[in-house]
Amino acid sequence: MTIPEFMQAVYLTGHGGPEALEFRTDVPVPEPKADEVLIEVKAAGINNTDINTRIGWYSKAVDGDTEAAAGSLDADADDASWTGRPLVFPRIQGADACGTIVKVGADVDPTRIGERVLVASLQPAADAVDEWDFITWGSECDGGFAQFATAKDIHTHKIDCDLSDAELASFPCAYSTAENLISRAGCKAGDTVLITGASGGVGSAAVQLCKRRGATVIAMASKGKHDQMQALGADRLLDRNENPAEVLGEQSVTMVVDLVAGDGFPALIACLKRGGRYATSGAIGGPMVSLDVRDLYLKDLTFVGGTAQAAETMPNLVSYIEAGEIAPLVAQTFPLDRIHDAQEMFLQKTFVGKLVLLP
Numbered sequence: 001m002t003i004p005e006f007m008q009a010v011y012l013t014g015h016g017g018p019e020a021l022e023f024r025t026d027v028p029v030p031e032p033k034a035d036e037v038l039i040e041v042k043a044a045g046i047n048n049t050d051i052n053t054r055i056g057w058y059s060k061a062v063d064g065d066t067e068a069a070a071g072s073l074d075a076d077a078d079d080a081s082w083t084g085r086p087l088v089f090p091r092i093q094g095a096d097a098c099g100t101i102v103k104v105g106a107d108v109d110p111t112r113i114g115e116r117v118l119v120a121s122l123q124p125a126a127d128a129v130d131e132w133d134f135i136t137w138g139s140e141c142d143g144g145f146a147q148f149a150t151a152k153d154i155h156t157h158k159i160d161c162d163l164s165d166a167e168l169a170s171f172p173c174a175y176s177t178a179e180n181l182i183s184r185a186g187c188k189a190g191d192t193v194l195i196t197g198a199s200g201g202v203g204s205a206a207v208q209l210c211k212r213r214g215a216t217v218i219a220m221a222s223k224g225k226h227d228q229m230q231a232l233g234a235d236r237l238l239d240r241n242e243n244p245a246e247v248l249g250e251q252s253v254t255m256v257v258d259l260v261a262g263d264g265f266p267a268l269i270a271c272l273k274r275g276g277r278y279a280t281s282g283a284i285g286g287p288m289v290s291l292d293v294r295d296l297y298l299k300d301l302t303f304v305g306g307t308a309q310a311a312e313t314m315p316n317l318v319s320y321i322e323a324g325e326i327a328p329l330v331a332q333t334f335p336l337d338r339i340h341d342a343q344e345m346f347l348q349k350t351f352v353g354k355l356v357l358l359p
Contacts, residue, residue, distance in 0.1 A: 001102055003038070004029060008359060009146035010339050011090035015056040015080055018340045022090075030142065030150045037112060037156050038103035039119070043169035043333070044144035045096030046346050046355045047201060048282060053093065053139055056080035063288050081139050083125075094357075095121040095137055097144030098168035101156070108153045119144070120155040120314040121173040122180075122307070134308045144169075145336065147359045157318050167328035170354035171321060172314070174201030177281050178209050178257075180313045181306035185255060185279035189214025192252070194244060194271055197259035197284060198234065199225040199352045206257045207232045208326045218253065220244065220260075221352075228352040232329070245270035251299075255279065262286035269295050279304040329353030 009027040013020050032038045052058055059080040078086045101115045125133045125140075137143045137151060159168065181202075187193060193210045197203040198219035210217050211233040219234035226237045238244055240260075245267040255277045256268045262285025269291065272278060278301060295301065320326045331351035334342040336359045346355055 001040070003102060003148070007147035008336055009092050010094075010336060012054055012087075012093050013090050015054065015087075017055070018343060020054055021339055021343075023337045023339065027092075027146065029148045032103055032105040032108075032150045034105040034107040035153055036105045036150045037101045037108055037117075037153050039097065039099040039117060039149050039151060039156070040102045041094075041097050041099040041144050041147060041149050041359045042165035043098045044094045044336075044357045044359065045169045045171075045173065045201070046342055046357065047095055047173045048284065049095060049136065049139070049173065050093050051343055051346065053081055053087070064286055081136070083135060083140060085135075085140055087139065091139070092142035092144075092146050092149070093138045094144030094146070094149070095139070095173040096169050096356075097149060097172070098159075098165045099144075099149070102148075105153070112153070112158075115158045116160070116168075117156045118159050118168060118172050118314075118318065119149075119151045120157065120309075121176055122309040122313075123152065123155045131310075132308045145339065145357060145359075147336075155314070157314055159318050159321060161322050161324075163321070163328060166330050166333050166356040166358065168321070169356050170201070170328045170330050171317065171326075174354065175205040175209070175326065176309060176313050176317055177306065178202050178205035179317055180309040181279050181281045181304070182206060182209055182213070182257065183310070183313070184306055185257075185277045185302075185304045187213050187215055187255060191215040191254045192218065193255045193257060194218045194220065194248070194253045194268065195257045195259075196220045196240070196264070196268070197282065198229055200259060200284075200349070201354045202282060203257075203259050204229075204232055204329050204353055205326070206259075207234050209320075210257070212320070212325055215255075218244075218248070225352050228329075232327070243267050259283075260285040261289050265289035265291070269301070272299065272301055274299045275301070277302045277304060279306060281306040330356055332356075333358050
């Protein structure tokens with residue numbers, strides 16, 4: 001194909017409200033470095049991290065939920081990314097992307113041109129000193145909210161399946177987050193897993209991935225989304241406003257996947273059996289929780305956080321997709337220039353699964 005000189009893209013110009021996102025048609029198409037590929041982006045999923053990064057929610061200066069933080073914007077810009085590194089503006093966000101390789105760097109096999117690919121959202125930092133030192137594609141470097149994007153060859157994964165571009169773009173960030181988290185927490189056949197925020201991107205991924213491992217899944221979501229949760233494989237459903245310790249009973253589950261936190265945290269801990277595992281990769285209900293430390297040690301609980309990903313996470317995910325073992329869940333698509341509308345809908349949480357932008 002003929003690669004244009006300029007492209008459409010969305011610049012994040014700083015931490016702030018939707019006005020910080022600027023749709024442009026004059027952004028230079030990036031040139032791949034020696035170890036990179038140039039991807040024509042066909043679809044890019046929206047994630048909590050896009051909004052959290054925009055509003056500065058990751059900063060320690062913010063102690064409320066995403067909605068509250070969006071109104072205050074009192075974050076310290078120096079620690080407002082996933083990694084705690086200061087962001088460089090303007091930045092093209094987008095941790096999810098499906099596309100086609102159209103050009104390669106000098107050190108990349110040219111036969112990769114034409115491959116349909118997914119990009120790993122979490123990647124080791126170039127100067128990583130250990131496995132916990134990482135960057136997020138679309139945060140510490142430009143990502144998928146554009147017609148073209150560059151990515152490291154090693155983190156760009158070929159995929160061969162019949163799913164649409166929008167469906168494939170719903171996988172990388174949410175599903176790799178869920179897969180990494182439940183792997184780290186040791187989810188296995190025989191587990192009973194309670195999942196909060198089960199209708200969101202990571203939550204709906206966790207429902208499928210825990211079922212894939214043979215676990216019994218209890219999904220918490222608003223009642224209007226229960227039919228879709230059941231279709232994904234949930235064995236039991238709770239309304240998001242119910243107290244799970246009262247409904248299920250104390251010491252009733254072996255594992256909790258919590259994406260909400262906030263005021264409901266103590267009830268989740270009460271639900272865990274002795275030797276149970278609490279795993280989290282989100283806190284949309286608020287990051288500040290109340291913990292009776294006696295529960296932690298007297299019940300021999302294990303607490304697991306999940307952000308940095310094991311090297312096998314993305315290749316495993318691609319294999320599950322190609323084998324048809326997990327299904328995409330796309331609620332709606334938007335053209336790239338309607339990113340404000342898409343993020344407004346995202347914050348309303350009235351849908352199940354993912355919203356996807358089409359550059």
